Amino acid sequence: xxxxxxxxxxxxxxxxxxxxxxxxxxxxxxxxxxxxxxxxxxxxxxxxxxxxxxxxxxxxxxxxxxxxxxxxxxxxxxxxxxxxxxxxxxxxxxxxxxxxxxxxxxxxxxxxxxxxxxxxxxxxxxxxxxxxxxx
Numbered sequence: 582x583x584x585x586x587x588x589x590x591x592x593x594x595x596x597x598x599x600x601x602x603x604x605x606x607x608x609x610x611x612x613x614x615x616x617x618x619x620x621x622x623x624x625x626x627x628x629x630x631x632x633x634x635x636x637x638x639x640x641x642x643x644x645x646x647x648x649x650x651x652x653x654x655x656x657x658x659x660x661x662x663x664x665x666x667x668x669x670x671x672x673x674x675x676x677x678x679x680x681x682x683x684x685x686x687x688x689x690x691x692x693x694x695x696x697x698x699x700x701x702x703x704x705x706x707x708x709x710x711x712x713x714x715x716x
Contacts, residue, residue, distance in 0.1 A: 584624035585647045587614060587631075593648045594661045596633060596640075606633070630664075638669040 585593075588603040591612070597603035604621040606612050613632040614623060625631070629644045643662040652660065684691070691699060 583647070584626055585649050586621065587612070587619055587623040587625050588621035589649060590625045590644070590647065591631070591633075593651050594642075594657050595652065595654060596642070596661075611635070638665070638672045640669070641665045 588600055588607060591597050591603040591607075592600040597606065603612075607619060607621045607623075610618050611634040612619060614625065615630055616632070625644055625647065627644055627646060631642045631644065633640045633642070641664050643664050644660070645662055646660045648660045
């Protein structure tokens with residue numbers, strides 16, 4: 582076996598739960614092969630680098646060997662090498678900031694004015710947060 586379909590390979594090495602999930606991700610440009618977008622029918626070869634975007638990080642894998650049937654989790658390292666940079670993996674451990682607006686119990690839904698105030702607060706928070714990334 583010298584080549585195999587990309588969607589079938591991603592399913593076989595357990596990156597996606599179903600082959601149709603793999604095909605959908607490929608069609609939605611969340612999968613790159615050797616830094617270029619691909620189709621589900623793209624042929625994968627040994628040595629190819631596959632990048633899979635799963636929010637919030639992008640996983641990177643190197644194809645070690647080809648396989649067409651779904652493998653057990655313990656056998657996956659024989660076919661695939663995870664070469665995801667440590668900076669990407671660190672994104673999983675970053676705390677997620679949330680805003681919690683406290684309302685007294687039993688006060689009901691917010692009025693229009695209270696809703697506008699909450700929206701303004703959220704907008705300020707997200708605008709401030711975006712400025713941190715522009716640096």
